[in-house]
Amino acid sequence: MKAIVNVFLKPGVLDSQGKAVHHALDSLKFEGVNEVRVGKQIVLDLTAADEAAAKAEVTEMCEALLANTVIEDYTIELRS
Amino acid sequence: MNVSVIQFPGTNCEYDTQYAFEKLGAKTQVVWHKETAIAEDTDLVVVAGGFSYGDYLRSGAIARFSPVMQAVEAYANRGGKVLGICNGFQVLTESRLLPGALKRNEHLHFISRHHHLKVVGNENAFLNKLNPGDVVNVPIAHHDGNYYIDEGGLKALYDNDQVLLHYCDAEGNISNPNGSVDAIAGVCNASKNVFGLMPHPERAMESILGSDDGKAMLEGFFAS
Numbered sequence: 583m584k585a586i587v588n589v590f591l592k593p594g595v596l597d598s599q600g601k602a603v604h605h606a607l608d609s610l611k612f613e614g615v616n617e618v619r620v621g622k623q624i625v626l627d628l629t630a631a632d633e634a635a636a637k638a639e640v641t642e643m644c645e646a647l648l649a650n651t652v653i654e655d656y657t658i659e660l661r662s
Numbered sequence: 663m664n665v666s667v668i669q670f671p672g673t674n675c676e677y678d679t680q681y682a683f684e685k686l687g688a689k690t691q692v693v694w695h696k697e698t699a700i701a702e703d704t705d706l707v708v709v710a711g712g713f714s715y716g717d718y719l720r721s722g723a724i725a726r727f728s729p730v731m732q733a734v735e736a737y738a739n740r741g742g743k744v745l746g747i748c749n750g751f752q753v754l755t756e757s758r759l760l761p762g763a764l765k766r767n768e769h770l771h772f773i774s775r776h777h778h779l780k781v782v783g784n785e786n787a788f789l790n791k792l793n794p795g796d797v798v799n800v801p802i803a804h805h806d807g808n809y810y811i812d813e814g815g816l817k818a819l820y821d822n823d824q825v826l827l828h829y830c831d832a833e834g835n836i837s838n839p840n841g842s843v844d845a846i847a848g849v850c851n852a853s854k855n856v857f858g859l860m861p862h863p864e865r866a867m868e869s870i871l872g873s874d875d876g877k878a879m880l881e882g883f884f885a886s
Contacts (some may be wrong), residue, residue: 652763
């Protein structure tokens, strides 16, 4: 099973990289963009076969290491 | 005074840190990240600057889980004094030994230059040789020095006198190089035994190299 973890800065925490990308898109005349957020994606190949167990384990990984929950939120998506 | 300087793969300020503390009269030793204990007679642990574990994932995120950091956490929780400089500050926030987090600099550049700092809190084991409002000039060299803490956390920092330093100009007016909340350059924990700052006092020990203002900062750790 694969787990796809997306990590983004929390809403309200200024995302300087997102802002810079937004500026660059503006200067390329892509004017229909309200906001850009830049995050990171971590793809895990898991031995777990059970979805609930996998979700619980990856949540623990996110809390311990993959995200810094002081400034970041994360989402977990499982794919068999 | 015995100082233990922590060294991870990618640390690069451990020898500068040794030089600085030895110049002030301390005995120092470098402690490799695989060590599981801090020497009994240690008076101060310094988590030195650099790029521990290549700054992979987030600055300081991997170092936090190294064996020596478990020992440093235990040492801090016993009341031992710990100072994190630059990457060391990042490691200590990742370890939750210090509040807040360090984000990418606001303008996304690596900044490497001297910067003035204004002393805010001096009633602690670190900056007690300086007075509130004193301005020092020491190097900063970081990519992820943008200190973040939420509003409630910021209020708690000021209420408990945990803000150590603000970035400022030569006259002491606030000047923020990296987007840090309230131009904060350094903080300590509520118990005032764990300290962290992005600037490098250990690189400001010789006036011939631009500044020796780091002496008055680090001297605070020595009994007067």
